[in-house]
Amino acid sequence: MSITTQPRKRRKEDRPAELMTAALGLFVEKGFAATRLEDVALCAGVSKGTLYLYFDSKEALFKSVIQEGVVPVLVEGEGIAARHEGNAFELLEKLLANWWAGIGETNFAGIPKLMVAEARNFPEVAQFYYENVIRRGRALLGSALERGMASGEFARLDVETTIDVVIAPVLMLFIWRYSLAGCQSTPADPRQYMAIHLSLLRAGLKGSQV
Amino acid sequence: MSITTQPRKRRKEDRPAELMTAALGLFVEKGFAATRLEDVALCAGVSKGTLYLYFDSKEALFKSVIQEGVVPVLVEGEGIAARHEGNAFELLEKLLANWWAGIGETNFAGIPKLMVAEARNFPEVAQFYYENVIRRGRALLGSALERGMASGEFARLDVETTIDVVIAPVLMLFIWRYSLAGCQSTPADPRQYMAIHLSLLRAGLKGSQV
Amino acid sequence: MSITTQPRKRRKEDRPAELMTAALGLFVEKGFAATRLEDVALCAGVSKGTLYLYFDSKEALFKSVIQEGVVPVLVEGEGIAARHEGNAFELLEKLLANWWAGIGETNFAGIPKLMVAEARNFPEVAQFYYENVIRRGRALLGSALERGMASGEFARLDVETTIDVVIAPVLMLFIWRYSLAGCQSTPADPRQYMAIHLSLLRAGLKGSQV
């Protein structure tokens, strides 16, 4: 009939996402252990018990947050790579920009910090994250680097390690934002940070020919 | 006069350091919240109560671990910079190599991960860390970059942001080691990682003249 | 007119009985506290909320299970006693056999265990059970014993206490079945158990004359 939001029915379907959003916000803010489920519930506007209608335990909630939160972001990047036709460095730029834009505006940007902090306490989750996010993201970057090396646009370097070096400053950008940002220890202007990172890469990766 | 001189006396003086070493190991392994003081004590071979003879609280222990653990490392770097006479990039190389060598072999390398994970839960400690480690380390790097820019060896870039970009891969190297290393998601060969980082920097920072 | 007459209507009237049957099964299996209403509902094929349409609370359900479940069984025994014409021991045999047969095949046999376990937590229910089941059952047995003592068939013993002794092995038979039966700690052959009990009674109760 009207737009009035059948509050009951709609809730049922949206609840898990609402809860995971609330949980993500607190997990990236305080870490897993220091986050109280009561606060997650409060933050989502429900009671403590409601969490257990959708998640078996605090740990299960944590896993879900990680597992649901990050995979979609990579799909977009894979699409960009598939459609790209210009040179390799332009692809790199696009990928990094997209990654930064797509994640950087949301709390998903806090997941790297969260994984870094909790990987050892949740080996299963770390394994999942490695298989489904890290490995896939690296493959994406690696294909761009190899494209450039094949065409002579980039110098020949060890690809795997170059991926590490290329990706590290972007990860740190996100990590800083969720850790020491309060101490003004973070790049004041992320755009400039990315620009310099890319300018270093442009010159640093350059191969023998154009 | 044997080598085992006054084992008692020595013990007493070493206690705080022993406790901090044990604590560091567990903190960087499991994080602050997930570390139990009982395990710290066990690890140091003392009883739980003994910890409180030397530290007022778990948080005080944490602060001490951070505060005592990292400052000394910087002094060495400052000495290197003061004595250096070659070109700026060689200084950069020395500083990064020294930092990596001096910290990389010990659990101090886990402190960046620890700070990243706990900065928001312990703003005071983060502030201390920022003032005494980050700011000082950045000043060190910044002076090397400025030296190179002044001489025309490096291109002119925003110094503060360039520091971020230069330092990020080194920080990530340490962070990886204490988080996802178990998933083989860490650079297999740190030396090569550092080499590529430096090679990218060498070309990327290069200014108009030598 | 088929046999499946008005399935709706019938359902409605049977609900309480269905729920009580489900509850009895779980109560005698796990005890009152360890039985979850959700499981009772599941077991009866309804939702949790439906239970509250018929019973005010878990305790009310418990009371109903006890109260509805056992009284009918005694009526039959009272009828047997009223109609009996032979000697006292034959009546005893009939009563015990009937009791065992009438209860032993259903989950009602679990009620003694249930009452034993929960009597102290639910004094009201215990009181009800005592007034309506125990007292009545004892009166039945007592009249048989007194009949035998009056005729000289049985020796003169304290009637109340003799009732206890006569009834205890039968109660234990039921209790065992619902507790340690899994450990093969229960009489393997209830029929033989009852036979021996009766044979001991026959000789033990015997008075000066037949």
Added chain:
Amino acid sequence: MSITTQPRKRRKEDRPAELMTAALGLFVEKGFAATRLEDVALCAGVSKGTLYLYFDSKEALFKSVIQEGVVPVLVEGEGIAARHEGNAFELLEKLLANWWAGIGETNFAGIPKLMVAEARNFPEVAQFYYENVIRRGRALLGSALERGMASGEFARLDVETTIDVVIAPVLMLFIWRYSLAGCQSTPADPRQYMAIHLSLLRAGLKGSQV
């Protein structure tokens, strides 16, 4: 020095026993689920946390209560049987009297009720109880019965089942005391109850010869 009870040291050794005594009292009174650890602690004069210095969990406490509480009682009985020289029925009398006296004065008498109520919820404990208490107790009784049957003092009956019948009234005596005693549904005079039980047995077991 003096009798003054080094409260600290002595405590350490006595605590488990104190806690188990308190727990036994509440378990037999209210059952496992309905007993709150806070009450156990209160009852033992300690705090909630102290329980966990000695027992891993509520269930572990339960197991300990059962396991520590009952075995010693059987040893005495086995000694009596070994030393007995009279006829079989006198041995039976001694065993039952000893069992009743040794257990009947303490809360251990509540353990049969406890096991009956919880056996299905704690199969491990039930198994332990069966192996270490029931089986052993039955062996004891069985040897007395067999001695009597061999000498012709007792009639030949199925031994295992006869054990059940002999033991059931004693078990019920204890069970009653911890369940429906409040309803005056328990034998008013346990001594008379035992006397009648034994008198029924004496006549009922009697064999062809004396």
Added chain:
DNA sequence: AATGAATGAGGCTTCATTCAT
């Protein structure tokens, strides 16, 4: 009549902290 999502009180358990020895 029936549902099942939501609630929140209550219990088990952990662990930083204290203190008598």
Added chain:
DNA sequence: AATGAATGAAGCCTCATTCAT
């Protein structure tokens, strides 16, 4: 200085109960 038994606040989790649909 050192111990380790004891504490109790705090958090996770369960489940009887409610109520809008």
